[in-house]
Amino acid sequence: MTAILQTQKLRVEYRSRELKPPQKVALQGLDLEVRAGEVFGFLGPNGAGKTTTMNVLLGFVPPTAGSASLFGIDVRQPIARQRIGYLPELTYYYKFLTAEEILRFYATIFGIARREADKRIAELLKLVELEHAAKRPIKSYSKGMQQRVGLAQALINNPDLLILDEPTSGLDPLGRMKVREIIQRLKNEGKTVFFSSHELGEVETVCDRVAIVHQGELKAVGTVADISRGHSNLEQAFLKIVGVQTTPQP
Amino acid sequence: MNKIIAVAGVVIKELYRRKDFYVLFVLTALLTCAAGAMNFFHDDKIVRYVKDICLLLIWVSSLVVAIVTTARQIPAERESRTIFPLLAKPVSRGQVVAGKFLGCWLATGIALIVFYLFFAIIAGSREHIWPVGIYLQAAWMQWMLLGIVIAMVLLGSIYLAAPSSTSTISFVAVGGILLLGGHLKNIALAQPEPMQGILTFLYFSIPHLEWFYLSDFVVYNFAAVPWAKIILATLYAAVWIGIFLLLTWAGFRRKNLTT
Numbered sequence: 001m002t003a004i005l006q007t008q009k010l011r012v013e014y015r016s017r018e019l020k021p022p023q024k025v026a027l028q029g030l031d032l033e034v035r036a037g038e039v040f041g042f043l044g045p046n047g048a049g050k051t052t053t054m055n056v057l058l059g060f061v062p063p064t065a066g067s068a069s070l071f072g073i074d075v076r077q078p079i080a081r082q083r084i085g086y087l088p089e090l091t092y093y094y095k096f097l098t099a100e101e102i103l104r105f106y107a108t109i110f111g112i113a114r115r116e117a118d119k120r121i122a123e124l125l126k127l128v129e130l131e132h133a134a135k136r137p138i139k140s141y142s143k144g145m146q147q148r149v150g151l152a153q154a155l156i157n158n159p160d161l162l163i164l165d166e167p168t169s170g171l172d173p174l175g176r177m178k179v180r181e182i183i184q185r186l187k188n189e190g191k192t193v194f195f196s197s198h199e200l201g202e203v204e205t206v207c208d209r210v211a212i213v214h215q216g217e218l219k220a221v222g223t224v225a226d227i228s229r230g231h232s233n234l235e236q237a238f239l240k241i242v243g244v245q246t247t248p249q250p
Numbered sequence: 251m252n253k254i255i256a257v258a259g260v261v262i263k264e265l266y267r268r269k270d271f272y273v274l275f276v277l278t279a280l281l282t283c284a285a286g287a288m289n290f291f292h293d294d295k296i297v298r299y300v301k302d303i304c305l306l307l308i309w310v311s312s313l314v315v316a317i318v319t320t321a322r323q324i325p326a327e328r329e330s331r332t333i334f335p336l337l338a339k340p341v342s343r344g345q346v347v348a349g350k351f352l353g354c355w356l357a358t359g360i361a362l363i364v365f366y367l368f369f370a371i372i373a374g375s376r377e378h379i380w381p382v383g384i385y386l387q388a389a390w391m392q393w394m395l396l397g398i399v400i401a402m403v404l405l406g407s408i409y410l411a412a413p414s415s416t417s418t419i420s421f422v423a424v425g426g427i428l429l430l431g432g433h434l435k436n437i438a439l440a441q442p443e444p445m446q447g448i449l450t451f452l453y454f455s456i457p458h459l460e461w462f463y464l465s466d467f468v469v470y471n472f473a474a475v476p477w478a479k480i481i482l483a484t485l486y487a488a489v490w491i492g493i494f495l496l497l498t499w500a501g502f503r504r505k506n507l508t509t
Contacts, residue, residue: 086338108256
């Protein structure tokens with residue numbers, strides 16, 4: 001299968017000043033490959049380098065060394081992001097716009113024709129159950145509604161690759177179920193989903209493969225079954241890999 | 251270009267959904283109407299004072315709209331983190347800068363049209379003459395000046411974290427240039443070296459915003475300025491806008507947005 005997301009020896013260092021030595025090495029030599037059509041879970045404890053990896057993939061942070069590409073295009077080129085959808089962990093949208101306006105704005109950015117955009121916006125508002133609130137400013141939405149706007153904007157261009165940063169964080173059980181359903185539906189449509197999460201049970205349910213990073217290094221990659229082998233579940237395997245000692249249950 | 255226009259559209263929507271412009275317009279209208287209602291010393295030329303006051307208020311109000319709106323654009327995007335979903339789309343940082351500039355410039359242009367229409371109605375109702383040519387030239391030149399100011403403020407907003415500091419420094423710089431810019435050369439001549447050299451260098455390295463000031467032509471009903479001079483001033487503004495936008499893009503493209 002073709003790799004549509006790839007990092008090679010990716011290294012990211014954060015410095016306070018250009019000429020000073022690095023203050024923090026966020027990623028060290030990360031090699032990652034996500035193939036077309038798979039749901040890929042990206043796991044790691046806080047500060048492991050998950051968000052930095054996503055920031056590089058989305059072009060927010062330049063790599064210090066190594067490379068990262070989407071669909072074979074260097075992530076530093078804006079065109080690399082033409083076929084992706086991105087859902088941030090928290091809702092970062094223009095609060096003075098309505099859901100319909102924000103979707104139209106992003107549709108224009110993607111160069112979607114007006115008639116096609118109208119159709120797509122109507123479909124997405126229905127999908128995330130926001131038709132009734134489409135003309136209300138986002139500032140009047142609840143947190144769950146704002147997260148659903150986020151999901152809709154991530155899907156506006158009918159992306160081939162969806163990058164989700166902890167998509168169920170802060171959602172109620174119904175919201176989580178909805179997100180899982182959408183991921184499953186995208187998978188059935190042959191889309192690729194790359195997502196970070198702390199919800200290991202969720203990862204076990206929906207992911208084809210997972211990668212575990214710790215202290216900026218890739219510690220394990222493979223199917224959930226491969227990684228869980230020899231452990232009772234993915235959580236136990238994860239804790240072992242990141243070096244946390246667990247006390248046996250009585 | 252569609253991406254730049256889309257970004258600009260959001261800036262314009264933000265401006266008319268905030269209250270800043272309406273407050274400034276109502277204030278300008280109230281002060282002008284109050285000044286127009288009085289007749290100091292039974293002076294028949296009172297209309298000139300009313301025009302002068304109204305134009306001064308238009309200048310102050312449009313500068314406030316331009317500077318305050320522009321200063322918060324990029325810092326607010328970073329603070330509210332709306333920059334991330336935006337840059338996760340196939341849009342370059344250069345297009346974001348261009349869109350922000352265009353949005354602020356068009357928004358202040360719309361505000362200027364409203365202000366000048368009001369001014370024309372007030373002045374026309376008193377003088378019963380309609381010198382449309384000079385009104386158009388004055389509004390156009392002011393819009394060009396605001397283009398330079400907006401590009402300059404956008405550059406400042408990349409390096410200064412707080413919109414309030416960008417606004418304050420911009421007001422001081424614009425006020426200083428408008429009041430002293432044209433006199434710097436004469437002041438320099440009266441100074442010993444090295445001050446003379448420094449002031450002469452300063453004279454040639456600042457955008458001369460005072461060249462865009464046509465209010466006296468409007469107040470005293472002078473004939474319209476030759477269009478060749480207006481075109482020249484427009485080109486001068488375009489060069490400065492280009493310089494500031496290039497510097498803004500150069501700064502913004504290297505900016506680490508995650509810290």
